[in-house]
Amino acid sequence: MGATTLWTRDAVASRILAGETLIIYRDHLLRIPQSWLNAHPGGSLALLHFVGRDATDEIEAYHLDHTLTLIPRYSIGRVQLTEHGWVPLVPPVMTGWVRRLGPGGKQEWFQEAADARSLGDSEVSPSSQILLVQKSDASSHSSAPSLSSLQPPPSSLSPEVQARHSKAYRALHKRIVDAGLYKTPYLTGYGPEVLRYTLLASVSAYAYHHNWLMTSAVFLGLFWHQLVFTAHDLGHMGVTHNWAVDRLLATLIADFIGGLSIGWWVQNHNVHHLVTNHPSHDPDIEHIPFFAISPHFLSSLWSSYYKRTMHFDRFAKFFIAVQHKLFYVVMAFARFNLYANSYTFLYQKVWDTKRARGGYWAWRLEIIGLIFFWSWFGRVLYGCGTWQRALAYLLVSHVVTSPLHVQIVLSHFSMPTGDLGPFESFPHRQMRTTTDVICPESMGFIHGGLHLQVTHHLFPRLPRHNLKRASALVKKFAKEEGLTYAEFGFVNGNKEVIGVLRGVAEQVKLIGQVARVEAQEAMDKKLAVADEVYTGQQKSI
Structure with missing residues (x-):
């Protein structure tokens, strides 16, 4: 047509x-x-x-x-x-x-x-929420979706208000463009960062050369922690704004230096940005069996990203019941989870004959990058002398990166996870599910500037060093539209997240208590019936 x-x-x-x-x-x-x-x-x-x-x-x-x-x-x-x-x-x-x-x-x-x-x-x-669960034998065996399945559930949102938010957002986007905020500040932005990366890497190498292994491990971890911010920018095409150039640089940083797949990260992160905090669709909040930030995860939801059921089994019950106590312990080893996701993604791409843009070169370059990473990092571990020292070096260098993982979850874990349906506008959804972490400007480099997550979620391609200027315009937009621009300090943010984790953990314990009471009541009934039968038999005798 x-x-x-x-x-x-x-x-x-x-x-x-x-x-x-x-x-x-x-x-x-x-x-x-x-x-x-x-x-x-x-x-x-x-x-x-x-x-x-x-x-x-x-x-x-x-x-x-x-x-x-x-x-x-x-x-x-x-x-x-x-x-x-x-x-x-x-x-x-x-x-x-x-x-x-x-x-x-x-x-x-x-x-x-x-x-x-x-x-x-x-x-x-x-009322607008749709979650996914594992199919059961009693599920419909239709061969295709129906017209009724395409109809949205009733929503409390006003279509008029959402349309107004969308119109205002487009005007805001134009102001962002007109202000030149999409122009990358190479010298003032990335200049100091390159110097910082060089300093951290040099100190790590110098300490290693003098056999100060734990000092070397700490600075290597700090180097990875800082470098990932630039990999993030490149994954969003927020540096040169050229896909091929940004992907090449991102692969060099993420795969060759960090041992992580930028291809996996881009796919995962894009979905997170688009369906933020949706229990069935956002991979960044799907951490069963270790974490559950919504009681809906206790229903063994299906993940459309991971293509599997997130089972709320005995293992999950144990961990989630104490998740608020183990939060920082798990976060300390979060980088190992990134390895697992990266390598699973690349393995699956071996059998994928329809790879995403970039074809074979992007995938092959990543494989070469990971081989290179484990060659040089493996040599570093081998040079530690003993397996105990190598293990200590491995753990320390990885644990040092954990504040980054804590920071990222602060921006979403304490925010709503309810699905307001397809009527919800892009700006409303992003501001409802995302919060900033307030910090002094002098400390912003520790967060890589990504503590301004609200503005980043509204304008993901915006160069990271321009987020502060853009956030002033976003706050004005929020005030005019009656939207909440959520932000809190690092300490309060941690308290909020721990509070959410504790709340779900208490529900797990309550479910366990109810189950025990029901089991006891069932046992009591069985004993009562058995006692009646026995008494009747005695009387008949």
Whole structure:
């Protein structure tokens, strides 16, 4: 169909049910071919979470101007709007439906999970919420999603207000651009950082040369801690703003120097940014069996990112019951979890013949980078002399990076996890689920400038060193729109997170107590019945 075609909501829904990937951008209906869905640099889930929805704000926040000029080629017409814009549909992936190759080699619908819609309306379980759980034998065995599954549950949000927020956000984005905040301050921003990286690496090497192993390990950990901030910027195309150049530099830093996969991080992080704090879809809050920041995780939810059920089993019950006590212990070893996720991702890509943009060179370069990393770092550990000293060096260097992991979770763990549905605008969702960590300007380098997470989530490509200037504009925007710009100090932020973890832990204990009481009551009933039977037998004798 031509670009002049006017699509109704029902017609769009019908084509989605037929298997097409349709997304709305500035009133245009975009049809995303399977080839681009496979090759999208941000991963397929970044697109699938917006099927049937208006993704204008998200698309413009994540893409360069040059990329935006290419989008019209995917347009198959315009959509029919209401007074407050497009009335969204629920993306099939958010109700457990995905497309995959069938026995005949063609794309077919497959239900990977069952959807569980909220029966009430509270902050934790809003009426608009849809969570995913493992399919059971009693689940529907439909061969495809239905029209009813695409219809959003009732929402407490006002479409008029959300449309206003979106319009105001676009005006804010223009002010950000006009202020020149997308221009990277190479000299004043990255100049001091390169000097800092060089100093930390040099001190680590000097200490190692003099056999001051623990001192060397500490400074190596500090070097990794600081360097990851630049890898983060490059992953967002926030440095040179050229995908190939930024990815090459990011691979050098993340893979060759840090031993982590930048490919995994980009895919994971993009999904986190787009569906922030959603229990079934945001991988950055899915940490079963060690952490659960929402009581919904106690229901063994399905993860659309990890493609598995996050089982609330005995192992999880034990850890989550004491998660507030083990928080810092687990965070101390968080870097090892990054290794596990990185290598799992790259292993899966071995069998993926449709790798994302960059094709084989990006994947191959990462593999070369990891071999290089473990060659030089393995040599460092071997040079420690004994396995005990090597183990101590390994642990110290990795534990030193843990404040970074603590900082990142502070920005989300204490914020709401309720799903307000597809009606929620991009700025409303980001400001509702994200908070800043307040710190003196002189200490900002410790956080890498990423303590300003609210502004970063609204403008992910914005150079990190410009976040402070941009945050002043965001705070003004929030005040004008009646939105909350959440922020708290590092100490209070830790208290908030521990409080959330303690709250869920207490619910786990309560569930255990209820289970024990019910078990005892059941046993008492069985004993009473047995006693009656025995008494009756005695009387008959």
